[in-house]
Structures are given as C-alpha cells and as structure tokens.
Amino acid sequence: MTSTTALHETLRRYVDDGTVPGAVGLVARGEDVEVVAVGARDADGSAPMTRDSIFRIASITKPIAAAAVLMLVEEGRIGLDDPVDAWLPELSKPMVVRTPSSPVDDVVPAARPITVADLLSSRPGWGFPSDFSLPAVQALFGVQRDGRVPRSWPDPDTWVAELARVPLLYQPGEAWLYGTASDLQGVLIARVSGRTLPEFLAERVFGPLGMTDTAFEVPAAKRDRFTSYYRPADAGALQLADPPDGDWSRIPAFPSGGGGLVATADDWLAFARMLLNGGEANGHRLLTPTSVSRLTTNHLTARQREIGALFLEGQGWGYGGQVDVTPADPWNVPGRYGWVGGTGTTAHLVPPTGTITILLTQVAMENPTPTPLMRDFWRVTAGAAQNAAGIG
Numbered sequence: 079m080t081s082t083t084a085l086h087e088t089l090r091r092y093v094d095d096g097t098v099p100g101a102v103g104l105v106a107r108g109e110d111v112e113v114v115a116v117g118a119r120d121a122d123g124s125a126p127m128t129r130d131s132i133f134r135i136a137s138i139t140k141p142i143a144a145a146a147v148l149m150l151v152e153e154g155r156i157g158l159d160d161p162v163d164a165w166l167p168e169l170s171k172p173m174v175v176r177t178p179s180s181p182v183d184d185v186v187p188a189a190r191p192i193t194v195a196d197l198l199s200s201r202p203g204w205g206f207p208s209d210f211s212l213p214a215v216q217a218l219f220g221v222q223r224d225g226r227v228p229r230s231w232p233d234p235d236t237w238v239a240e241l242a243r244v245p246l247l248y249q250p251g252e253a254w255l256y257g258t259a260s261d262l263q264g265v266l267i268a269r270v271s272g273r274t275l276p277e278f279l280a281e282r283v284f285g286p287l288g289m290t291d292t293a294f295e296v297p298a299a300k301r302d303r304f305t306s307y308y309r310p311a312d313a314g315a316l317q318l319a320d321p322p323d324g325d326w327s328r329i330p331a332f333p334s335g336g337g338g339l340v341a342t343a344d345d346w347l348a349f350a351r352m353l354l355n356g357g358e359a360n361g362h363r364l365l366t367p368t369s370v371s372r373l374t375t376n377h378l379t380a381r382q383r384e385i386g387a388l389f390l391e392g393q394g395w396g397y398g399g400q401v402d403v404t405p406a407d408p409w410n411v412p413g414r415y416g417w418v419g420g421t422g423t424t425a426h427l428v429p430p431t432g433t434i435t436i437l438l439t440q441v442a443m444e445n446p447t448p449t450p451l452m453r454d455f456w457r458v459t460a461g462a463a464q465n466a467a468g469i470g
C-alpha cells in the first residue's frame with residue numbers, strides 16, 4: 079500500500095495552500111486500512127480534523143439509497159420493471175418535450191410508464207444533462223433544488239407534485255440524466271415501506287452495518303465532531319455556508335436520497351465492505367450477490383454516456399453510482415464503482431483489486447467536474463491499489 083507519506087503529503091498540500099481547512103482520506107484493501115486526517119474541522123482551526131470527524135457527504139448518499147431500493151425489490155414489494163406510479167401516482171401521466179431543445183409547452187405523452195429500473199439507473203426522463211440551457215432543464219432547476227441546502231426543499235409530497243408539472247427532457251429509459259432519480263428513490267422507499275426514509279435506512283442499513291454516525295441530522299452530542307461547511311469565495315477565500323449547528327441540526331422536511339446524509343469515513347467504509355463481500359456484513363445479509371452486481375454494473379449505452387459526459391466523463395453508471403468502463407485515467411479501473419459529492423467528497427470501491435477509497439472534505443465543488451484535490455487523491459490511492467495487487 080502507499081506510504082503514509084504519499085497520501086499525507088497529497089492532502090497536506092491542499093490544506094497548506096488554503097484549498098480546504100481539512101480532509102480525511104482513507105484507502106483500504108482487506109483489513110489493511112490507511113487513514114490520514116489533516117488540517118482542522120473549520121477554517122478558524124478551532125479543532126483538529128480526526129478520523130471520526132463527521133461530514134455532509136452529499137451525493138455519495140446515492141449508492142446507499144439505491145441499495146435500499148434493491149432491498150425492497152428482493153423482498154418482492156416492488157419489481158424492477160414495475161411502473162412507479164403505483165406508489166408515486168403523481169407521475170402517472172408524464173409529458174415529454176418533443177425534442178430536448180423544445181419549449182416546455184411543446185410536449186407529447188410519455189411512450190411508456192417510468193419504472194423502478196428507470197429510477198435506479200437514473201433514466202426516468204428528469205434530471206440534468208450536460209447542457210443546462212435547455213428549456214425543460216431550466217424548468218427543472220425550479221424544483222430540483224441544491225441538495226446541499228436541505229432547508230430549501232419542501233416535504234416529499236409537495237416536491238413530487240411540483241416535479242410532475244415539469245415535462246420530461248427525454249422519454250423514460252432513453253437518456254441518463256443526473257440527480258432527480260435518486261431523490262425519487264428516497265420518496266419511493268418511504269412510500270413502499272410505510273416508514274420515513276431516515277427510519278428505513280437507520281433500521282435496515284445503518285444499524286446492521288454499524289454506521290453509527292450516518293444520518294440526516296447531527297445531534298448536539300456529536301456536533302463537536304461535525305465539520306463546518308464552506309463555499310469558495312473570491313481570491314481563494316472560503317465563505318462559511320453551514321456551521322455545525324446549522325441545516326443538519328434536525329431532520330429536514332425532505333430527507334434527500336440524492337444527497338442528504340452525514341457520515342464518517344469509517345461508516346462509508348462499512349457500506350463499501352458489505353458490497354465487496356457480496357452483500358453481507360457482520361452476520362447480516364443486506365443484499366444478494368445478484369443485487370450487488372446490478373448495483374455495480376454499467377447499465378448505459380455509449381450514447382447515454384455521451385449525453386451525461388459533463389458528469390460521467392465517458393464512464394458508465396450502475397444503480398446510484400458511476401461504474402468505470404474505460405481506463406481513461408490511472409484511477410479508472412473497469413468495474414470501479416462510486417461517486418463524488420458536491421460538498422467535496424468521493425467514495426469508490428474497486429472490485430477487481432478489492433480496494434476502497436474515501437475522501438471527505440468540507441468545501442463545495444463549484445461545478446460537476448471533479449476537483450484537482452479529488453484527482454490527486456485518486457491518483458495516489460490508485461498507486462496504492464496497484465502496488466498492493468502487484469500491478470505495474
């Protein structure tokens with residue numbers, strides 16, 4: 079595995095130049111785990127960053143939500159090919175813009191219903207493509223709010239009703255589009271299970287896996303470990319966007335399956351290990367190997383990957399996360415699964431090498447393109463995986 083110095087120096091460099099106040103980086107292969115915590119939990123340096131620091135993990139929530147949907151599939155409560163309007167009746171008669179560039183009032187009926195599989199693979203017809211200027215995408219921005227600001231969202235029923243008034247950009251199943259599908263998954267889980275999304279995930283995922291700090295809120299007793307969250311400002315400065323006692327001090331009206339969780343590096347490690355172990359951990363079977371395979375296998379055509387190029391950079395998508403299909407960069411191992419979060423987080427597992435990599439920071443991404451820090455982290459941990467596997 080990489081020397082501690084290589085990973086430490088990589089993260090330390092970005093703390094020292096002021097890019098981030100702190101970071102936690104983790105690379106694991108089997109029981110061999112290296113964790114580096116550098117910097118501080120806030121820009122004032124009031125407390126050092128530690129391995130058990132809690133972060134807003136944003137879109138690396140998505141694989142967890144997708145896994146929860148597959149639990150309901152395994153129980154026979156929903157089927158992959160089932161139309162979702164049985165549980166989301168607001169979406170029973172979606173309209174689709176005639177072409178992606180058409181105005182929002184130039185619509186045709188959907189050719190078929192939206193299915194559970196469409197939601198899991200991020201192909202329901204709603205979501206963000208590479209071109210944000212399209213009229214239907216502009217309309218979606220009014221509903222698909224920034225997941226990093228949970229208090230800006232209404233309750234799930236209100237949100238789904240708002241979404242239903244926005245036309246689809248593509249026919250169901252036709253195109254990979256980012257974001258909306260994962261939030262719909264969260265609503266679907268709640269309606270099918272009869273529990274709130276926080277209740278379902280706590281009982282069925284976090285409890286069995288020992289993910290003790292993963293939740294949609296941070297109670298007062300844990301806030302001394304909760305990082306402050308920042309947005310980049312002018313001249314390389316950082317602007318406080320959310321303090322430890324801010325938006326995550328209580329469960330929001332809309333618990334987002336697309337990005338609402340907080341967690342530690344070790345909590346996401348527990349989730350990733352369960353996937354690498356074929357769906358089982360701590361004597362609990364959360365998923366069958368078949369479901370894990372569905373989660374971590376690319377479901378997109380080359381054309382669909384092209385439509386999502388701004389986000390996917392040529393790679394594929396499984397259920398709730400990216401799946402690498404081409405070794406475009408040193409870290410792109412075909413079969414590598416995971417995602418990035420807009421709060422400055424990334425988490426991946428690499429089944430071919432048995433490697434898990436997790437990076438948690440507390441500075442917002444300014445666009446969908448992974449940051450230089452993320453790419454340098456992937457580069458150094460890719461070297462660790464290759465060394466451990468005897469590659470290169």
